[in-house]
Amino acid sequence: MTFLILTRQGYDDLMAQGATLEAIWVNPDVISDDEIEQLRQRGVALAVLPERVDPQAPAEREAAALRLADDGPLWIEYAPPDAAGALADTSQEAPSSRLPRALQQAQESAARLARLAGRRFKRFAASDGAAIVIPYIGYGTTGRLLLRGRVLKDEGFVTPEAGHSGWRNLTELYKRLGSDEVPGARLRARFQGAEQEIVTDDNGYFQAELILSQPVDAGWQQVALELLDPAPAAGQASATAEVLVPPASARFxxxxxxxxxxxxxxxxxxxxxxxxxxxxxxxxxxxxxxxxxxxxxxxxxxxxxxxxxxxxxxxxxxxxxxxxxxxxxxxxxxxxxxxxxxxxxxxxxxxxxxxxxxxxxxxxxxxxxxxxxxxxxxxxxxxxxxxxxxxxxxxxxxxxxxxxxxxxxxxxxxxxxxxxxxxxxxxxxxxxxxxxxxxxxxxxxxxxxxxxxxxxxxxxxxxxxxxxxxxxxxxxxxxxxxxx
CATH class of the missing domain: 3.40.50.1000 (HAD superfamily/HAD-like)
Incomplete structure (x- = not known):
């Protein structure tokens, strides 16, 4: 597994996880010569990029990733443009403006989590790949079904197993936190004659409410979902949403x-x-x-x-x-x-x-x-x-x-x-x-x-x-x- 690290903050976030690293490509001047030497002594294959890649420039990130992708799976640090202000370095503030120690530590912890949420490591692929429909468990009554879900680019999510290592879990966590949404996607929901077209919002989420002409039985109902646009890369992108209808026997x-x-x-x-x-x-x-x-x-x-x-x-x-x-x-x-x-x-x-x-x-x-x-x-x-x-x-x-x-x-x-x-x-x-x-x-x-x-x-x-x-x-x- 190779990481392309573009900023000091990205490097700090990665190292804070305590993962066993295999290979890192890093922007010039992000880490010191001593840190480079220490990593190499630990067996990390570390290389410095020949020229600086702007973390805010998608074209530069993609070009760098294309040059490195032949070495195997590559994870690249991604900094959304609107996160720049939140990631500003406050370490050079005048002493008179510094907060009390306890509050300052809390602020630093919050800033680190903000970086983890705002700047994501995304697995690089030469193409965007297929979109997938992820339905969430819904609920409803015998006459109305409520469901929601999300359309994402397929990141190759892996079902967890008991024997997976901490590093494998970390990789899957980054994949989920860094998953790319598909805004404006069109879907069709179908259930026993009821049908509704849905469009995802700016974050790839969708919601649907199906009003039924005939009441259904209590229990788990299944609603068919079909992705209409973007057109599936291969075949039909479909999924089934489970919707719970509580029985009349329920007391609470x-x-x-x-x-x-x-x-x-x-x-x-x-x-x-x-x-x-x-x-x-x-x-x-x-x-x-x-x-x-x-x-x-x-x-x-x-x-x-x-x-x-x-x-x-x-x-x-x-x-x-x-x-x-x-x-x-x-x-x-x-x-x-x-x-x-x-x-x-x-x-x-x-x-x-x-x-x-x-x-x-x-x-x-x-x-x-x-x-x-x-x-x-x-x-x-x-x-x-x-x-x-x-x-x-x-x-x-x-x-x-x-x-x-x-x-x-x-x-x-x-x-x-x-x-x-x-x-x-x-x-x-x-x-x-x-x-x-x-x-x-x-x-x-x-x-x-x-x-x-x-x-x-x-x-x-x-x-x-x-x-x-x-x-x-x-x-x-x-x-x-x-x-x-």
């Missing part, structure tokens, strides 16, 4: 966060979150202990046959949709629609954007199922308690229970959540701060949300997870997920 729905709720993500520290994503995949990451059994119990309900629908609302970017679905399937968690966010520096760091996204997504679910109450599950690391409190105020009769996984031991945060629990209790709902899934299951059984014997199954599942963790080889420890 479940809306869950993912990061630090289903699995440990360290979402409060963005750089650590990216590092963890880079070394793990759907098979090596593990859910919190017992969470899979707890979610299966909620899905089954008190009588075991309710088929209560699950919805996952997360601030993870849509780029990680496929790995997250792979994770749910591989860990035997109930499958349901995912509502993720568009990737951007503001959306990654803005708390207000986080709240707006979650509130808007949940309101759409509430609006689709006007007669269905809900159980809400989140964590104490971000704003889930505040977001869910707001939903209780807006819909006091729609919330059966709120479970907040305690991932922040700060006494002030715990006291703040206790105050929120009092506000929620005054409206007739319950907000429960739980240490683990077994505790939550015990409470849910007492409330009649799950079967009386389900907490024992959650406890057994939790112990099984603990035994598996203890038996895991030491070499896999960095790819495993701590539980609670």
């Amino acid at each position: 729905g479940i809306i869950s966060d993912i990061d630090d709720t289903v699995l440990w993500s360290n979402v409060t520290n963005k750089m650590r979150m990216l590092k963890m994503l880079a070394i793990s995949n759907a098979h090596t990451r593990k859910p919190f202990k017992g969470v899979a059994a707890f979610y299966r119990a909620l899905h089954a309900g008190a009588d075991g046959n309710e088929a209560n629908p699950l919805f996952y609302v997360s601030s993870s970017p849509w780029h990680l949709y496929t790995p997250l679905v792979d994770f749910l399937r591989s860990q035997n968690l109930p499958i349901g629609p995912l509502m993720l966010k568009e990737l951007g520096v503001k959306s990654l760091f803005g708390a207000g954007r986080h709240q707006e996204h979650k509130l808007a997504s949940i309101e759409r679910i509430f609006g689709t199922y006007a007669d269905l109450p809900f159980v809400l599950i989140g964590d104490s690391g971000q704003e889930d308690p505040e977001i869910y409190r707001e939903l209780v105020l807006r819909h006091p009769q729609r919330i059966k229970a709120i479970y907040i996984r305690n991932v922040n031991p700060d006494p002030e945060r715990i006291e703040a959540i206790d105050r929120l629990a009092e506000e929620v209790r005054a409206s007739g709902a319950q907000l429960v701060l739980v240490p683990d899934s077994e505790y939550a299951a015990t409470h849910a059984a007492g409330e009649g949300l799950i079967a009386a014997g389900a907490p024992a199954e959650v406890r057994a599942d939790k112990r099984g997870d603990e035994s598996a963790t203890a038996a895991a080889p030491a070499t896999a420890a960095t790819a495993s997920t701590p539980g609670a």
Whole structure:
């Protein structure tokens, strides 16, 4: 694997991952002679470009890549033109303008993540290649189906396997974060006589709402998607979107966060979150202990046959949709629609954007199922308690229970959540701060949300997870997920 590095910031971002590098081509004056020597002593085949390539000039990048592509797969640093201002070097600021040390460190961490989001390593190909349709899991009713997805250039995404190395995971992560969207693409959605043409937006996303002339049965429905324009390079580009229609037997729905709720993500520290994503995949990451059994119990309900629908609302970017679905399937968690966010520096760091996204997504679910109450599950690391409190105020009769996984031991945060629990209790709902899934299951059984014997199954599942963790080889420890 060869990397073409054009800026110092691109070099720093690459080295920060701690990957085993094979070959690097680098712009003149990006790294020092001492650094070059150190890399070569480590066995890296490093070469300096004979002349500087402007990272903001697509023609220069492509020309350089064409000269190097014969050496095998090539990844090239790509800096979008509008990212230049965000990437400005602030290291030469006057001392009087510098922030306090703690805030300065936080700013530096944010700037590094902004560079990872804004400047991407993209696999170079002599042609743009084919476009692919990636449908996301949708939801609906017997008379209306809602679906969305994205059209991307085919980057040759690889399905993760348990034996993949951290470097292979890092490569796949960069491919997904750096995937090229296809704006203005036209598609056709078809389902049992209903048909709709869709056009992707500037970021390659599409949405569709199919109004059905005849009601459909509950369960999973399949909508056919066909790419019309751009014309497929070879044959027909098609895909099938899965759409969930909850059955009449459902007594309530479940809306869950993912990061630090289903699995440990360290979402409060963005750089650590990216590092963890880079070394793990759907098979090596593990859910919190017992969470899979707890979610299966909620899905089954008190009588075991309710088929209560699950919805996952997360601030993870849509780029990680496929790995997250792979994770749910591989860990035997109930499958349901995912509502993720568009990737951007503001959306990654803005708390207000986080709240707006979650509130808007949940309101759409509430609006689709006007007669269905809900159980809400989140964590104490971000704003889930505040977001869910707001939903209780807006819909006091729609919330059966709120479970907040305690991932922040700060006494002030715990006291703040206790105050929120009092506000929620005054409206007739319950907000429960739980240490683990077994505790939550015990409470849910007492409330009649799950079967009386389900907490024992959650406890057994939790112990099984603990035994598996203890038996895991030491070499896999960095790819495993701590539980609670």
